[in-house]
Amino acid sequence: MVLAYQQLRIDGYGDSGRIDMADGIAIRGSESPPQSSAPRESYRAGVRAVLPLLPAVAAFGVSFGVLAQSAGMGAAASMTMSATTFAGSAQFAIVSVLGAGGTVAAAIGAAVLLNARYGPMGLAAADVFRGGPLRRLLEAQLLVDESWALSNRDGRFDRRVMLGAGAGLYVGWNAGTAVGVLAGDGLADPATLGLDAAFPALFLALLAPLLHSRAARSAALLGAGVALALTPITPAGVPVIAATAACLVGLVPARGEACEGAARADVERAERGAPPSARRLGRWASPEEGSA
Amino acid sequence: MGVAGGGVGVSAAWAAVLVVGLATIAIKAAGPVLAAGRAPPESSGRVMHLLAPALLAALVATQAFASDESLVLDERGAGLLAGGVAVLLRAPLLVVVVVAAATAAGLRAIG
Numbered sequence: 001m002v003l004a005y006q007q008l009r010i011d012g013y014g015d016s017g018r019i020d021m022a023d024g025i026a027i028r029g030s031e032s033p034p035q036s037s038a039p040r041e042s043y044r045a046g047v048r049a050v051l052p053l054l055p056a057v058a059a060f061g062v063s064f065g066v067l068a069q070s071a072g073m074g075a076a077a078s079m080t081m082s083a084t085t086f087a088g089s090a091q092f093a094i095v096s097v098l099g100a101g102g103t104v105a106a107a108i109g110a111a112v113l114l115n116a117r118y119g120p121m122g123l124a125a126a127d128v129f130r131g132g133p134l135r136r137l138l139e140a141q142l143l144v145d146e147s148w149a150l151s152n153r154d155g156r157f158d159r160r161v162m163l164g165a166g167a168g169l170y171v172g173w174n175a176g177t178a179v180g181v182l183a184g185d186g187l188a189d190p191a192t193l194g195l196d197a198a199f200p201a202l203f204l205a206l207l208a209p210l211l212h213s214r215a216a217r218s219a220a221l222l223g224a225g226v227a228l229a230l231t232p233i234t235p236a237g238v239p240v241i242a243a244t245a246a247c248l249v250g251l252v253p254a255r256g257e258a259c260e261g262a263a264r265a266d267v268e269r270a271e272r273g274a275p276p277s278a279r280r281l282g283r284w285a286s287p288e289e290g291s292a
Numbered sequence: 293m294g295v296a297g298g299g300v301g302v303s304a305a306w307a308a309v310l311v312v313g314l315a316t317i318a319i320k321a322a323g324p325v326l327a328a329g330r331a332p333p334e335s336s337g338r339v340m341h342l343l344a345p346a347l348l349a350a351l352v353a354t355q356a357f358a359s360d361e362s363l364v365l366d367e368r369g370a371g372l373l374a375g376g377v378a379v380l381l382r383a384p385l386l387v388v389v390v391v392a393a394a395t396a397a398g399l400r401a402i403g
Contacts, residue, residue, distance in 0.1 A: 052386035056393070073305040084313035094308050104304045111312040115319055117347065122323030124340045129324040136328060137321040149348060155341035194397030197371025200356035201392030204372060205379050207348040215338070216345040223346030224353040231358045239358070243350030250338035 046164020049150045056198045057088075057146070057169055058176035059190040064091055065180020071099030075181045082177035086141060086170060090114040093236060113237030120244050121148050125157040142166025149206040215250060222246035367403075371396035 061082065068078035073095065081091055090111035097107035122143055128151070129136040142163055151162035190196060211217050223246035230239040356372040357363050375392030383391070 049385075052384075052389050056389065077305040077309050081309045081313065084309070085316045087316055090312065090316065094312060098304065098308065104307050107308050108311045108315075111308070112315045112319075115312075115316045118316070118320045119322055120343060121347065122320050123327060124323070124343050126323040126327035129328070133325050133328070136324045137317070140321040140324040141317060143320050143324075145351060149344070152344045155337070155344065192397065192400060194367065194371055194393035194395065194400065197356075197368040197375070197396035198389045198393045200352045200368060200372045201375025201378075201388050202385070203348045203351045203355065204376055205385055205388040207345060207352060208379050210345045210348070215342055219342035220345040220349035224349040227350035227353045228357060228363060231354060231363055232361060234361075236358070236361060239354055240347070240350045243353075244343060244347050246346035246350075247339050247342035250340075250342040 042158070042160030043164035043167075046147070046151065046158075046161035046166075047168045048164075049161060050146065050165040050168040053146055053198070053202060054168060054172040056190070056195040058172040058179075059193065059195050060088055061173040061176020062180035062183075063176075063190050064088065064095065065177040065182075066184060067092070067095045067099065067180075068177075069181055069184055071095050073098065078181050079174070079177055082174050085111070085115075086173060087111075087115050087118075087144060088173070089236075110236060113235055113241070116237060116241050117244065118143060121145075124155075125151075125162065128157045128159045128162055130159070139163060142170060144169055146202070149203060152206070152210075154210065218249045219246045222249060367396040367399045370399055 064082065065078055068081070068091075069075065073081075081094070085091055093110040093114055094107045097110055098104070122140055125143065125148060129139050131139075142165075144166060146169055147162050147166035148157070150165045151158045207220060211220060223243040226246060227239040227243040230242055234242075352372070356368045357365065359366070371392035374395035375388045378388040378391045
């Protein structure tokens with residue numbers, strides 16, 4: 001794992017990071033960026049981005065439907081849950097708690113804990129959403145792990161990719177649930193097809209390009225470490241929520257100064273006519289910048 | 293998982309549907325609605341910037357190595373390793389996902 005991160009780090013210095021940075025500078029450079037032609041195809045770009053995942057998402061929707069049926073939740077309740085809650089891990093938690101004879105309160109508590117991560121995620125992506133409160137509330141329902149991660153552009157979010165990807169996921173999840181509820185058992189278990197391994201690999205693929213600063217690598221390592229450390233001792237959902245606190249390493253100044261943070265600060269300084277920070281120039285010239 | 297005698301009471305299921313549905317809708321909408329039209333303060337920029345790496349790494353870790361409330365090393369870990377190699381080779385997302393799933397499925401078929 002450490003080796004992987006090291007290699008990704010080197011990898012991450014490739015062109016994608018540079019392009020993102022140039023975008024950030026371009027937008028900050030002029031107060032009114034020339035956003036003339038936001039192409040309509042971008043919603044489709046979001047759908048396209050999510051296509052590789054749809055088989056896995058739909059298969060898990062099917063398996064949720066099957067499990068919910070066999071736990072006796074009833075067809076209407078199962079499908080309503082997929083349409084309104086639209087969050088796989090929380091829904092599986094409810095089914096497994098209820099199916100094992102647990103109380104409704106325990107099922108609800110587990111599910112709400114699992115979904116608590118959408119609080120900070122929604123806050124981070126808040127400026128993606130438009131219009132009045134109702135429209136924002138409805139659009140925000142398309143925010144799930146995958147649409148959030150796919151639309152993440154180095155800390156900012158692409159509105160159309162998020163909504164397009166979210167819509168694709170919504171259709172896949174609900175169609176899968178309906179199939180599972182109606183067709184019942186006798187369908188392949190997603191685990192047999194290895195589909196449960198698809199999701200961590202997906203998130204790793206989306207994580208890798210973000211690791212081009214030391215601060216990002218610290219946050220990632222800390223986030224993974226916190227999540228793993230808490231898994232055996234806290235209820236499901238808590239580890240991931242606690243891991244989001246790892247982003248607070250962004251408040252730690254100095255030593256591990258993030259490249260893009262320093263670059264942005266320099267751009268802002270340059271706009272005010274000040275010279276770039278000496279620290280960054282020093283870092284740039286320093287050969288041992290990976291050591292901490 | 294089969295539950296004798298019809299399983300969960302229907303009202304229990306609907307209670308979970310209603311409460312969790314409303315809670316989830318509210319949680320997802322809280323940021324987008326309450327922070328509407330407000331640019332995040334500049335000081336929070338770096339913290340928000342690092343939310344994605346922290347959260348994604350936590351999702352990778354828990355989805356590959358957590359099973360309920362214990363840590364396990366199973367076929368998902370092997371799938372993640374294979375997917376990680378594909379990531380290093382800059383394979384497209386579809387390839388990464390398929391490699392990981394195929395690895396896990398293959399090991400389960402053998403085992």
